[in-house]
Amino acid sequence: MLETSFLNKQFTNPLVLASGILGVTAASLNNVIKNGAGGVTVKSISLEPRTGHPNPTMVPYKHFFINAVGLANPGIEKAIEELIKFKKLSNAPLIGSIFAGTPEEFGEITERICEAPIDFLEVDISCPNVSREFGDPFAYSVSAVEKITKSVKIKSKVPISIKLSPNAWNIDAIAKAAEASGANAITAVNTISGMMIDVHARRPVLHNKQGGISGPALFPIALKCVYDIFKAVKIPIIGTGGVTTGEDALAMIMAGATLVGVGSAVYFRGVDCFAKITSEMEEIMKEEKIKSLDEIKGVAHS
Template sequence: MLHTSFLSIPFHNPLVLASGILGVSAASMNHVVDNGAGGVTVKSLSKEPRTGHANPTMIASDTHMLNAVGLSNPGIDHGLGELRMFKQRSTAPLIGSIFASTPEEFADVAKKISTAPIDILELDISCPNVSTEFGEPFAYSPHAILTIIKKVKAVTDKPISIKLSPNAWNIAALARVAEQAGADAITAVNTVSGMQINVQARMPVLHNKYGGVSGPALFPIALKCVYDIYAAVNIPIIATGGVTTGEDALAMIMAGATLVGVGSAVYYRGTGVFQKIVVEMQQIMQDEGIASLDEIRGVAHAS
């Protein structure tokens, strides 16, 4: 019922762990597959290890999470070992994720990660929390998107998905640029920029002041991004942003998604969230007489 083919890669269900939620360790990625995830995305890896931002880096409420982790990761050389270890224990599709500070560095890291048994390579050009270090995210610039995709395509045979930002006002037009540059898929979306102020302390809660908003509050924003991108391109979409229930996942597919990323919901509902969403999707599909996800993909565009 939930079987999904994405770029000719079979997923037993469309739910994939979003990047950054459970780090780079093979053990935690294997754990979510054992608990119902159709596939996993590793936390974004960079050329060198990064410690990320100072604490506090994260706060959460019933409606959203706000994080400024700052892309902390052990670096690509360490990450390669974890990716290999994941695949020794699992046949589930693995999405490798990388970020870099220049298009040339993207190509260097892409070349390295392509030696690992990843099925898809995701390019994180959209983290909103590191602009003081990296300047404006590449995800706002058609020229940067084009250059990065062309440079990465030249060094890898892996299909690539480019991760876009809901902070860009013209996300559908940027998705079209990515498609024309040769991207195989679009991941939409990363977190949306936000902040919180502690009124008693009279200062921002996060040490970094700004962070990225994820979780349920992001869902309607992400859903519209996916809807607009689906209307603009012919390449498949990994819809990510606030998906917490089976109903959310089906809405993303009706907007045009092929895969559905699940991130903050792991915090809200535990690592069993994948199996819970699977059961909820199956129940709704049964009630609504839907036999397969292909039957409803993009269906909301007809109205």
């Protein structure tokens, strides 16, 4: 009922772990598969290891998380080892993820990560928490998106998905530019910029002061982004942002997503949120007499 084909690869269900939520270790990625995910995305990897921002980096609220982890990761050498290990543990589709500071560096890390047995490559150009280091995210600019997509595409051995930002007012035009430059898919969206202030401490809750908002509060924003992108491009979309229930996942598919990224729901509902969300999807589909996800993909547009 939930089987999904994405760029010629079969997924047992459309839910994929979003990048950055459970790191890069083979054991933790495999645990997500055991808990019902159709596929996994690894934390975004850079050429060199990064420690990220000082604590506090992540604070939970009732309807959202705010984080400024700052792209902490063990670097490409260690990541390749873990991705090889993961593929020995599981046959499930594996989405690599990379980030870099320049188009040239994006090309370089693409070449390296393709040494690992990844099935797809997600390109993180939309992290809102590292602008002091890297400037505005590339995902805000059509010309930057074109340059990076081309430099990744030329080096990649696997299909690429460009991960976009809900902060871009013209996300549909940005998606179109990625498609025209060779992207095979779009991941929409990353976190949206925000901040919280602790009134007792009289200062921002995050050490980085500002961060990215994820979780249920992001859902309607992400849904609109996916809806707008679906109208603009022909390539498939990994709809991500605030998906917490089976109803949310089906709405994402009705907006036009093929796969559905699940991130903060892991913190809100536990790692078995994948099994919970898929069984909720099946329940609604039975009730609504929906036999397959193909039947409802983009149906909200008609």
